[in-house]
Amino acid sequence: MRQQLLAADQVLPGPAGRRIHNGAVLLQDGTIRAVGPRAAVEGIASPTAERRAFPGGTILPSLINCHVHLVLDAGRDPVQAAADATHADLAERAGRLLRSGVTTIRDLGDRDGLAIQFRDQHTQGPRIVASGPPITVPDGHCWFLGGATDGEAELRARVRHNVELGADVIKVMASGGQITPKSPPMWESQLTKRELAVVVDEAAKARLPVAAHAHGSDAIAAAAEAGVATIEHCTWMQEGGGGYDLRDEVAEKIAERGIFACVAWPSDWRAVMNRFGAARAEAVANRFKWMASHGIRMIPGTDAGTANSSFDDYAGAFQLYEHLGFDRERIIEMATTTSAEALGLGGTTGQLTPGLSADLLVTTGDPLSDLANLRQLHLVLVRGLPATAAAR
Numbered sequence: 001m002r003q004q005l006l007a008a009d010q011v012l013p014g015p016a017g018r019r020i021h022n023g024a025v026l027l028q029d030g031t032i033r034a035v036g037p038r039a040a041v042e043g044i045a046s047p048t049a050e051r052r053a054f055p056g057g058t059i060l061p062s063l064i065n066c067h068v069h070l071v072l073d074a075g076r077d078p079v080q081a082a083a084d085a086t087h088a089d090l091a092e093r094a095g096r097l098l099r100s101g102v103t104t105i106r107d108l109g110d111r112d113g114l115a116i117q118f119r120d121q122h123t124q125g126p127r128i129v130a131s132g133p134p135i136t137v138p139d140g141h142c143w144f145l146g147g148a149t150d151g152e153a154e155l156r157a158r159v160r161h162n163v164e165l166g167a168d169v170i171k172v173m174a175s176g177g178q179i180t181p182k183s184p185p186m187w188e189s190q191l192t193k194r195e196l197a198v199v200v201d202e203a204a205k206a207r208l209p210v211a212a213h214a215h216g217s218d219a220i221a222a223a224a225e226a227g228v229a230t231i232e233h234c235t236w237m238q239e240g241g242g243g244y245d246l247r248d249e250v251a252e253k254i255a256e257r258g259i260f261a262c263v264a265w266p267s268d269w270r271a272v273m274n275r276f277g278a279a280r281a282e283a284v285a286n287r288f289k290w291m292a293s294h295g296i297r298m299i300p301g302t303d304a305g306t307a308n309s310s311f312d313d314y315a316g317a318f319q320l321y322e323h324l325g326f327d328r329e330r331i332i333e334m335a336t337t338t339s340a341e342a343l344g345l346g347g348t349t350g351q352l353t354p355g356l357s358a359d360l361l362v363t364t365g366d367p368l369s370d371l372a373n374l375r376q377l378h379l380v381l382v383r384g385l386p387a388t389a390a391a392r
């Protein structure tokens with residue numbers, strides 16, 4: 001039995017609203033054993049427990065990035081990057097994520113199940129929820145990852161193929177996207193409501209959730225109707241792409257069915273906003289507020305690996321939500337407790353609660369005063385192991 005006792009000025013065990021001053025966390029063999037006021041936790045620790053104190057620091061659950069692509073390199077040629085990706089590339093990118101405080105990732109599109117193999121071979125690394133090749137249409141968004149299908153029979157066969165590869169989630173490209181040359185525009189639906197329902201039905205046979213990439217409002221509506229678990233991007237683009245088409249009745253359905261929106265903006269979101277210009281940036285801000293006002297639960301992700309979205313600095317991505325008016329406690333909750341629930345990992349990680357995995361961060365100050373403090377890390381633990389060891 002190996003115990004570690006970590007103490008700090010405050011513990012934010014999650015969800016939002018819980019704050020323990022002068023707190024401590026007791027870990028045992030990779031699992032959280034106790035969380036509470038320092039004196040109480042010290043009282044139950046074994047005399048041989050390894051003890052560390054972090055004056056001025058904060059202990060909180062480590063972060064979850066709900067949308068990444070380990071096979072991509074954040075460069076301008078994703079087709080080549082995906083073709084060239086090696087196990088060593090994936091390890092290097094996973095190491096970057098770990099060092100930025102991310103211990104759980106959802107990989108929503110690889111080539112030939114590469115991220116799934118990496119998950120299985122790298123059990124000391126970040127926790128990985130992986131989809132394998134995303135399901136798309138011939139010449140559709142991300143066809144180059146190998147998941148192109150044509151018609152219902154092929155859709156079902158492709159879901160089963162990804163299940164055999166070991167997928168934890170089925171990713172489907174309900175609309176066009178940005179990164180694939182000569183593919184449908186972002187706002188255009190690639191699959192019908194019926195075809196999406198077929199994907200959900202086949203995935204359900206393997207008890208897997210479906211994550212639907214959807215920029216256009218038609219695709220979002222179809223995905224919500226089909227009963228997917230998460231909608232990626234959830235951009236609400238109108239047909240033709242000229243603006244946003246915010247449909248109250250669809251937003252209500254998404255909230256009512258408990259579908260999560262993974263809004264997936266990069267750490268360098270300011271560059272995107274600058275490119276958009278003031279008017280569109282304001283429309284984006286209104287879109288987020290409108291989703292929140294309908295009770296849609298949003299989870300962050302960065303689409304790391306796509307052009308200009310790096311595997312570093314997850315904290316940078318959170319400043320977008322602060323800029324949009326979300327409070328800091330809520331943002332941290334989105335990236336921990338809410339994300340874990342959205343990924344089906346609520347019983348494993350995302351909170352500091354006895355019995356859950358020892359996945360935590362120790363920051364040097366108070367992230368509730370300044371989210372940038374999430375860049376100043378004393379310690380990142382995944383399953384009780386320091387990230388530096390886990391990244392090897």
Ligand SMILES: [Zn+2]
Nearest residue numbers: 067069108303
């Ligand atoms: Zn993506």
